[in-house]
Amino acid sequence: MRFMGSPVISARNVWKIFGKDPVGYLKTLQPGRSFDDIRADGYIAGVRDVSLDVARGEMLVIMGLSGSxxxxxxxxxxxxHEITGGSIEVDGQIIGDLSEKDLIELRRNKMGMVFQSFGLLPHRTVLDNVAFPLEMRGQDRHTRRKRALEVIELVGLAGREDYFPRELSGGQQQRVGIARSLAIEPDIWFLDEPFSALDPLIRREMQDEFLRLQAMLGKTIVFITHDFDEALRLADRIAIMKDGAVEQCDTPDQIVMNPTTGYVAKFTEEIDKARVVHAGVLARAGVVGEGQPVEAGATVQQLARLLVNDSRDLIPVADKGQVIGALDRQGALDILLKAS
Ligand SMILES: Nc1ncnc2c1ncn2[C@@H]1O[C@H](COP(=O)(O)OP(=O)(O)OP(=O)(O)O)[C@@H](O)[C@H]1O
Known part of the structure; x- marks a missing residue:
């Protein structure tokens, strides 16, 4: 397991119901009622009995269609949102129990947010936009300028400090949004479809940039998208939602190899699994291969040439120099040739 230790966010049986008397309604709700049953009763189950943990340093991607x-x-x-039922802990504190003041502190000091609509202040320069949350914190001009310049550099916008948002491309504006939320050094970073307003090429570029940033900063991230490819590229784990519930929460490898519901399987149908599945996941522990090992972090696609040309049935797989097992070449070839 890559992520150990206590979770940063821990949600248990969380419900968020919209309607006239959600709390009263939830009390009377029979187990197993579907989203449509609840809607027939005049309520909307925005979140339906969700339990999940987000580990420190993990990037959890929440994926689902519009309205899920x-x-x-x-x-x-x-x-x-005040939840209707269940509990949520953030850094070991039940957030429903926090006073308004403590809640504001928590949001201000620990949480960063980036949205699809960049939300920049049009009459402020890049520098002043990025420094804005620091100004809200009461930092002096010199300190906030120094920090703002640091994060502007980090997101690749050095030299554009004095531009106004309208003078920047969509991708650059989103970089400003990212820099602004990074300025306060949040522990937990929420990103709600941050790249969906960008055209496909820029979007891909931003995803790469984002992965580079994450490798450097190691933040705990909850990233929302409705784009499965984006989820597969970015996520440590993906939570797939439907009708307010989490259908499956797993690594990209597991989601494409072992979808647990028909709904998740439908999402994965069109996916080129060879691009997603890693040798480390195919390695069977205790099975001994022969010869030179392949890297656990390599995808089946990256190993394509070797898989086709090699004659070994079992190929050892190594993680950080340690052999962790061996993969069945035929099985990997099946993934490559989409036969699995
Ligand atoms: N304030 C609200 N009052 C009533 N219903 C709401 C409210 N907010 C959300 N909903 C409903 O809850 C459900 C989930 O909405 P939500 O915005 O979380 O979906 P989403 O997956 O984020 O969608 P999108 O990708 O379109 O942003 C929807 O049926 C929505 O209509």
Whole structure:
């Protein structure tokens, strides 16, 4: 397991119901009622009995179609929504129990947020936009300028400090949004479809940039998208939502290899699994291969040439120089040739 230790966010049986008397309604709700049953009763189940943990340093991607409950769930994590049932802990504190003052402190000091609409202040320069949250914190001009310049450099916008938002491309504006939320050094970073307003090429560039940033900063991230490819590229784990519930929460490898519901399987149908599945996941422990090992972090696609040309049935797999098992070449070839 890559992520150990206590979770940063821990959600247990969380419900968020919209309607006239959600708390009263939830009390009378029979187990097993579907989203449509609840709607027939005049309520909307924005979040339906969700339990999940987000580990420190993990990037959890929440994926689902429009209306599946992604934003509502994330709003519950920061208590922008009061939940109807269940509990949410952030850094070991039950956020439902925090006073308004403590909640504001928590949001201000620990949580960063980036949204699809960049939300920049049009009459402020890049520098002043990025420094804005620091100004809100009462930092002096010199300190906030220094920090703002640091994060502007980090997101690749050095030299554009004095530009106004309208003078920047969409991708650059989103970089300003990212820099602004990084300025306060949040422990937990919520990103709600941050790249969906960008055209496909820029979007890909931003994803790469984002992975580079994350490798450097190691933040705990909850990232919302409705784009499965984006989820597969970025996520340590993906939570797939439907009708307010989490259908499956797993690594990209597991989601494409072992979808647990028909709904998740449908999402994975079109995916080129060879691009997602890693040798480390195919390695069977205790099975001994022969010869030169392949790297656990390599995808099946990256190993394509070797898999086709090699004659070994079992190929050893090594993680950080240690052999962890061996993969069945035929099985990997099946993934490559989409036969699995
Ligand atoms: N304030 C609200 N009042 C009533 N219903 C709401 C409210 N906010 C969200 N909902 C409903 O809750 C459900 C989940 O909405 P949510 O915005 O979380 O979905 P989403 O997956 O984030 O969608 P999108 O990708 O379109 O942003 C939807 O049926 C929505 O209509």
């Amino acid at each position: 409950g992604k934003s509502t769930l994330v709003r519950c994590f920061s208590r922008l």
